[in-house]
Amino acid sequence: MQSQIPDIFQIPLINYVLLASILFIIGIVGVLIRRNAIIIFMSVELMLNAVNLLLVAFSAYRSDPAGQVFVFFIMAVAAAEVAVGLAIIVMIYRNIRSIDVGLLDKLKW
Secondary structure: OOOOOOHHHOOOHHHHHHHHHHHHHHHHHHHHHOOEHHHHHHHHHHHHHHHHHHHHHHHHHHOOOHHHHHHHHHHHHHHHHHHHHHHHHHHHHHHHOOOEHHHHHHHOO
């Protein structure tokens, strides 16, 4: 089935791959360098969205809706992860009055 969009307006697949790679690398750097728990969670979400972008791009490229179904489930899991993660961050802040992950040595045995 041919797309109704003229060829001049179609974005090449490599552009999506490059954008998703850049977003994923920014997410990895955010997780490894930052010490704020909220920034770390945002970086993890950025990495998940980079994967979602690739799944949708490849799904559209191959005209297969399976990638878009996976994106739906990934977004549902990410929403649950954010809810649980923010609840944990609130409890940590109530106990030690900071969300700096370097101060979480109280969790060691």
